[in-house]
Amino acid sequence: MTPKTDDTDTVSDPATRPCILCVAITGSVPTKADNPAVPVTVSEQIESTQEAFEAGAAIAHCHVRADDGTPTSDPERFARLKEGLERHCPGMIIQFSTGGRSGAGAARGGMLPLRPDMASLAVGSNNFPTRVYENPPDLVDWLAAEMIAHDVKPEIEAFDLSHIFQAVKMAGDGRIRGPLYVQFVMGVRNAMPVDRAVFDFYVATLRRLAPDAEWCGAGIGAGQILLNEWSIAAGGHTRT
Amino acid sequence: MTPKTDDTDTVSDPATRPCILCVAITGSVPTKADNPAVPVTVSEQIESTQEAFEAGAAIAHCHVRADDGTPTSDPERFARLKEGLERHCPGMIIQFSTGGRSGAGAARGGMLPLRPDMASLAVGSNNFPTRVYENPPDLVDWLAAEMIAHDVKPEIEAFDLSHIFQAVKMAGDGRIRGPLYVQFVMGVRNAMPVDRAVFDFYVATLRRLAPDAEWCGAGIGAGQILLNEWSIAAGGHTRT
Ligand SMILES: [Zn+2]
């Protein structure tokens, strides 16, 4: 390795630092009726993730489904998925969703004792297309504490600007172990739309408040490719 | 009136355009135990508002309380307050709160048939110090429709950046009658803190998306004076 000179910083140069690809398998919304290719059973999920892993994805963002295809937070399903991924995708970072579509209250964190590498963590509330995405302060604090207890790295899901501030505050007072890993989510109806100026302000704000943080951009639906492009060009990681 | 020349715009020059002072009497949180000067009964509220009106306040942002001092959305109380304010503060703009601390669901809009000049309207959800400030999409749409039906001008309460986008979207598709009047609220714990760069970005974003909008800055607690200063200097209105 050549020594770093004063005026080059290979780590922060978007052209040379590594970009982490995170693959969101399954999600909590689409069904086989929407798209027969959506992997729903644990074995379908493992097969699909392995393809993504071989194509270069480094993080698997995981939801699980019940037998009837509806989202669940069932720890037993998460355990089977984790086992399969560890076997078929050795070295891949496993991230469990603690999102609110798959359960309510503490059930959302019931799989954290399985000690996945990472788990998603919403630190604020916002609107979704037809309802409130409820992340009350005490639930947020409990999920964060569970992640510390089980040595799980949170991926902060920032659906709005204040969520970045909240994550930085929680890292500052020890509720989250740093450095932060923040995902900017854009394109969910009734939450933050896909907007270039906001994206740039998100990046600048995180850099200002938490210079050692890493971040990733996730565009929902039609915004996915755009967020991939913006994120890669701006030196972030991205979600496919 | 002298004709406007090309390179002066007296309307948008912060130094010369009028600044609207909005006085928030009572609010929903403080009690007589916190501060004996808090006006709680309707007659105390009228007296206190009249002092503010004579001192130059143009908008009265109104909450009402039940006999035991707890917040309520009781239309009968709002009616008595409105009558008294119309008598003692002729020409003052009366704005009712439809905020979630004073009631739940449709009760929050039960006073809108009284046709106040304005009413507050939250268009998104966010966290408050100990709970979720829940403004589900269907409730937001219903409150907005009630305001159109009763010719009430909404003051959009922006507790986060996406709320500005949501207000602009609602004005664009006719759910809100323009031009928008948006209040930037900063300093509520677990929501958006007082931050100068965010304040500037709020102002710039609203100007970009809705050039004809008016806005007002409200700092909670220790941030109040700061937001007053920033707002007045930036050509906005402000809340005391
Ligand atoms: Zn997810």
Ligand SMILES: [Zn+2]
């Ligand atoms: Zn990610």
Ligand SMILES: [Zn+2]
């Ligand atoms: Zn209020």
Ligand SMILES: [Zn+2]
């Ligand atoms: Zn105001």
